[in-house]
Amino acid sequence: MMRRTRRPLLTLAAALGALTLGVGTATAAPTWTESGTAYVNSLTGSQGLASRADGSLVYRGLASIPLDLRIAGWSHVGDPDVAGGYTFDAYQGGDAATRKMYAVTAPDGKRTTYEHALDQGELLNNSFASVSPDGQWLVSGEWGTMNRLQVFPTPVLNASAPGPGANLPQAGQIGLDRPVENIQGCDFTDATHLLCSSDGAAKEVLEVALDRPLDGQPVTGRVTSVFAVPQRSVCSGTFETEGIDYDAARGTLRVEIVPPSPCLVTTAVISYKR
Numbered sequence: 001m002m003r004r005t006r007r008p009l010l011t012l013a014a015a016l017g018a019l020t021l022g023v024g025t026a027t028a029a030p031t032w033t034e035s036g037t038a039y040v041n042s043l044t045g046s047q048g049l050a051s052r053a054d055g056s057l058v059y060r061g062l063a064s065i066p067l068d069l070r071i072a073g074w075s076h077v078g079d080p081d082v083a084g085g086y087t088f089d090a091y092q093g094g095d096a097a098t099r100k101m102y103a104v105t106a107p108d109g110k111r112t113t114y115e116h117a118l119d120q121g122e123l124l125n126n127s128f129a130s131v132s133p134d135g136q137w138l139v140s141g142e143w144g145t146m147n148r149l150q151v152f153p154t155p156v157l158n159a160s161a162p163g164p165g166a167n168l169p170q171a172g173q174i175g176l177d178r179p180v181e182n183i184q185g186c187d188f189t190d191a192t193h194l195l196c197s198s199d200g201a202a203k204e205v206l207e208v209a210l211d212r213p214l215d216g217q218p219v220t221g222r223v224t225s226v227f228a229v230p231q232r233s234v235c236s237g238t239f240e241t242e243g244i245d246y247d248a249a250r251g252t253l254r255v256e257i258v259p260p261s262p263c264l265v266t267t268a269v270i271s272y273k274r
Contacts, residue, residue, distance in 0.1 A: 033274065040059055047079060047243060051082065051245050060079070077090065079186075080129060083154070090102060098118055101113055102129060138153070153216070171214075174218075191210075198241060203257065205227055231257065239258065
């Protein structure tokens with residue numbers, strides 16, 4: 001009987017391991033590594049944050065709402081964004097609201113508001129504002145379990161956007177390939193990718209990969225889970241994932257998470273690099 005030569009198991013395992021490693025290296029996306037944690041007052045910083053060109057940060061909390069806007073019924077501010085030197089804020093009213101609002105603050109501090117009348121089936125929630133890298137499109141989100149993100153022409157920056165006093169219409173939405181839960185904020189990392197903070201059960205950061213850059217027509221977004229946001233506190237209970245920001249100039253991602261009561265007076269801002 002002819003004896004068949006057998007490859008040593010260790011050698012075979014090493015070869016298979018190298019093959020697996022090679023495949024993984026070729027297909028794996030860059031990972032985010034935690035690089036630090038800062039803390040902000042929840043009254044003025046728990047709803048969101050955005051980075052300016054100089055690296056400074058804009059924070060938003062319930063106490064950030066200007067008195068005139070609060071008197072006008074805008075009782076909640078979401079996760080903001082900064083684009084072209086302008087700051088974009090997402091506002092919502094009470095349970096009976098039929099409109100949502102975006103406030104645009106110019107570099108000189110002048111604020112202009114743009115309202116959107118709710119379309120059929122649209123929720124009143126206005127969780128965040130995120131401007132595309134070309135400045136032309138404003139992405140926003142509702143609440144609960146959703147299979148879309150909303151898109152509007154960016155006030156001030158997009159010539160097709162109406163002026164103050166006229167209804168700000170929706171453009172083509174981002175249709176998601178799977179439902180997402182309780183999106184608190186999103187920010188673009190490039191023209192076809194957003195990172196979003198989800199306050200669902202997993203308290204995680206999701207990536208939405210678009211099939212093409214936004215152009216005012218419907219696009220599809222493929223959703224993947226990136227990482228879970230750390231839940232660290234001396235207080236026990238339910239955490240709340242909040243705003244998210246990507247500082248493209250410095251390659252820094254920041255995610256906010258609010259600890260349980262009574263520690264909720266301070267919000268953690270966790271930074272990442274890749």
